[in-house]
Amino acid sequence: MTEPVISVRDLRVEFVTRKGILRAIDGVSFDIMPGEVLGVVGESGAGKSVTGSAIIGLIEPPGRIAGGEIRLHGQRIDNLDPESLRRIRGRKIAMIFQDPLTSLNPLYRVGEQLVETILTHTDLGPAAARARAIELLNEVGIPAPERRIDGYPHEFSGGMRQRVVIALALCAEPDFIVADEPTTALDVSVQAQIIALIRKLCRERGTAVMLVTHDMGVIAETADRVAVMYAGRVAEIGPVRDVVKHPLHPYAKGLMGAIPTLEAEADRLVQIPGSMPRLSNIPQGCAFNPRCDRVFDRCRVERPDPDIPRFGLEGEAPLMPGHRVACHLYTRNPVENAS
Amino acid sequence: MLAFVIRRIMQSAAVMLAVALIAFLMFRFVGDPVNQMVGVDTPQDEVARLRESLGLNDPTIVQFGRFIWNALHFNFGVSYQFRQPVTQLLAERAPATLELAFTAAAFALFVGLIMGVYCALRRDSWLAQIFQAISLIGVSLPTFLIGILLIYLFAVVLGWLPSNGRGQVVKFGDWWTTGFLTTSGLRALILPAITLGLFQMTLIMRLVRAEMLEVMRTDYIKFAKARGLRTRSIHFGHALKNTLIPVITIAGLQLGSIIAFAIITETVFNWPGMGLLFLKAVQNVDIPIMAAYLMLIGFLFVLINLLVDLTYGLVDPRLRIAMRS
Numbered sequence: 218m219t220e221p222v223i224s225v226r227d228l229r230v231e232f233v234t235r236k237g238i239l240r241a242i243d244g245v246s247f248d249i250m251p252g253e254v255l256g257v258v259g260e261s262g263a264g265k266s267v268t269g270s271a272i273i274g275l276i277e278p279p280g281r282i283a284g285g286e287i288r289l290h291g292q293r294i295d296n297l298d299p300e301s302l303r304r305i306r307g308r309k310i311a312m313i314f315q316d317p318l319t320s321l322n323p324l325y326r327v328g329e330q331l332v333e334t335i336l337t338h339t340d341l342g343p344a345a346a347r348a349r350a351i352e353l354l355n356e357v358g359i360p361a362p363e364r365r366i367d368g369y370p371h372e373f374s375g376g377m378r379q380r381v382v383i384a385l386a387l388c389a390e391p392d393f394i395v396a397d398e399p400t401t402a403l404d405v406s407v408q409a410q411i412i413a414l415i416r417k418l419c420r421e422r423g424t425a426v427m428l429v430t431h432d433m434g435v436i437a438e439t440a441d442r443v444a445v446m447y448a449g450r451v452a453e454i455g456p457v458r459d460v461v462k463h464p465l466h467p468y469a470k471g472l473m474g475a476i477p478t479l480e481a482e483a484d485r486l487v488q489i490p491g492s493m494p495r496l497s498n499i500p501q502g503c504a505f506n507p508r509c510d511r512v513f514d515r516c517r518v519e520r521p522d523p524d525i526p527r528f529g530l531e532g533e534a535p536l537m538p539g540h541r542v543a544c545h546l547y548t549r550n551p552v553e554n555a556s
Numbered sequence: 557m558l559a560f561v562i563r564r565i566m567q568s569a570a571v572m573l574a575v576a577l578i579a580f581l582m583f584r585f586v587g588d589p590v591n592q593m594v595g596v597d598t599p600q601d602e603v604a605r606l607r608e609s610l611g612l613n614d615p616t617i618v619q620f621g622r623f624i625w626n627a628l629h630f631n632f633g634v635s636y637q638f639r640q641p642v643t644q645l646l647a648e649r650a651p652a653t654l655e656l657a658f659t660a661a662a663f664a665l666f667v668g669l670i671m672g673v674y675c676a677l678r679r680d681s682w683l684a685q686i687f688q689a690i691s692l693i694g695v696s697l698p699t700f701l702i703g704i705l706l707i708y709l710f711a712v713v714l715g716w717l718p719s720n721g722r723g724q725v726v727k728f729g730d731w732w733t734t735g736f737l738t739t740s741g742l743r744a745l746i747l748p749a750i751t752l753g754l755f756q757m758t759l760i761m762r763l764v765r766a767e768m769l770e771v772m773r774t775d776y777i778k779f780a781k782a783r784g785l786r787t788r789s790i791h792f793g794h795a796l797k798n799t800l801i802p803v804i805t806i807a808g809l810q811l812g813s814i815i816a817f818a819i820i821t822e823t824v825f826n827w828p829g830m831g832l833l834f835l836k837a838v839q840n841v842d843i844p845i846m847a848a849y850l851m852l853i854g855f856l857f858v859l860i861n862l863l864v865d866l867t868y869g870l871v872d873p874r875l876r877i878a879m880r881s
């Protein structure tokens with residue numbers, strides 16, 4: 218078996234605020250293999266962006282990585298000094314943000330931003346870097362790149378800007394890209410194109426992707442595996458077909474229940490009654506217990522751990538390898554627990 | 557772009573016309589110019605003749621037209637006190653004021669910029685806290701008090717710098733005199749320039765700090781960091797350039813205030829500039845000088861505004877588009 222590109226173990230991220238220490242990420246673990254796309258879903262505030270920022274080393278005070286490990290090709294990167302981290306960012310790990318309208322520096326030509334990134338991470342000279350920049354713009358589907366390279370960001374449409382952002386992320390051929398809701402801010406008409414572009418470019422290069430999105434249709438089509446996050450924890454993670462078609466965790470079931478069978482409109486997350494707890498107010502035991510219709514005594518006391526192997530419930534699909542669920546319904550003795 | 561420039565110039569002209577009207581009304585209604593020129597024992601028919609020759613019996617609108625016409629030819633009449641053309645009096649004193657104002661502005665801009673950037677990037681360092689404290693003092697102390705304190709410390713107690721006048725000046729061209737070329741001229745410039753520039757410096761420092769902190773939180777800075785760009789390039793390239801846009805505007809506009817507020821500094825340091833002349837004119841109700849000074853300051857404000865708007869467009873590509881349309 219090959220080695221994962223990114224390996225996150227028991228990650229904890231905290232924000233020190235006036236109200237005390239908020240634990241935004243609590244015990245998150247997952248691996249991403251070369252060329253694999255891990256879809257990450259969950260309500261707003263579940264900790265998807267913070268997880269991405271932690272991997273790319275951009276958690277800034279008052280935030281801090283309070284525990285766990287992040288490994289890139291087996292090497293720990295969560296405890297590197299800022300300068301070593303900077304060298305990895307953009308070169309080995311890249312990130313695509315949500316809003317292409319604000320991701321580009323308005324005062325620099327698109328070409329200047331590309332060339333600076335290329336010069337920072339490669340041995341190319343200025344002329345070669347410019348040629349490379351034009352090539353990249355061409356690859357991401359910008360028409361007439363020789364001319365457009367000297368344009369300013371405001372001269373591009375939203376979809377075109379996100380293509381530029383993708384080109385910027387690909388400058389140094391990274392092994393791993395965090396795409397944090399890359400199409401949420403875009404017109405519905407161009408969303409599919411941008412996702413297709415990311416998928417195509419990453420497949421060609423064997424780039425692993427952590428794709429954060431609200432769009433279950435995109436997950437079903439694009440991701441190899443899915444992680445469902447809730448209140449800073451992974452509720453369920455596994456191969457996309459299992460998790461989307463046969464979700465086990467009650468929260469994941471609620472989410473997946475929302476997907477229309479025909480991937481047409483309205484593939485947004487379903488409204489599960491209640492709302493996610495505030496970070497300052499996460500209940501003891503399972504974080505989902507106040508909203509869960511299957512809740513029982515143990516849920517309010519003991520926190521379910523997604524790392525323990527589990528059995529399927531009667532009548533449900535058996536767990537596939539790599540499918541993990543953080544729910545007491547799926548422990549070794551479900552009958553004993555049910556009450 | 558051309559349409560934008562023309563439109564801005566028209567607006568500027570309109571503002572100047574309004575300033576001219578105020579200056580003219582002052583001329584016309586504050587005190588009687590004839591009374592200022594004649595003695596108590598001048599015969600009545602002499603006074604009447606003078607009134608007629610000055611055009612004071614013409615309709616107001618004609619007088620205003622004449623005032624504008626003369627102003628366009630830099631003719632603001634003769635000072636009541638000095639019996640010399642006002643334009644000449646102002647021109648003689650303009651170099652002193654302008655050199656002082658530009659030195660103060662340069663001081664304010666550079667020191668304010670450096671301190672502001674430092675405070676933004678090293679927000680929690682003790683030096684940043686000290687800068688913040690200094691800026692509070694600079695904002696809250698009145699200019700004349702700062703001047704007096706500086707004089708007391710550096711001129712009286714330490715005796716390092718002069719407290720009075722411009723030092724030795726060198727004639728430069730036809731009418732310009734400069735203090736930049738002599739040691740005593742430069743030394744004389746230090747305290748007044750600091751006094752005049754301190755308020756603007758703290759203003760710029762606070763502005764730069766606030767703007768830069770804001771810029772550092774933007775998505776494009778986050779994205780620049782995510783691409784692993786060098787810290788130096790992010791701070792002094794990407795962030796600073798975006799910080800400077802609003803700073804240019806404010807700093808530019810402040811230049812007008814610096815020239816206008818030079819009055820106080822010139823008084824404290826007995827600096828032979830236009831401000832001192834204006835203050836004497838106020839004491840002696842020397843309306844021609846007051847009117848001309850008002851017009852001059854108004855003109856400078858309008859001109860600076862115009863230049864700031866135009867450079868703004870050069871710096872910010874987004875506005876270049878807006879101007880074209």
Ligand SMILES: Nc1ncnc2c1ncn2[C@@H]1O[C@H](COP(=O)(O)OP(=O)(O)O)[C@@H](O)[C@H]1O
Binds near residue numbers: 259
């Ligand atoms: N700078 C910050 N300071 C305090 N709390 C933060 C900060 N950034 C994120 N958080 C908290 O971390 C949690 C996870 O946020 P995020 O990862 O952005 O959620 P999402 O899943 O919507 O991307 C949220 O509760 C948010 O309030």
Ligand code: SF4
Binds near residue numbers: 468506516521
């Ligand atoms: S652990 Fe209990 S409360 Fe949590 S999801 Fe499972 S059944 Fe519901």
Ligand SMILES: [Mg+2]
Binds near residue numbers: 262265266267397
């Ligand atoms: Mg997010």
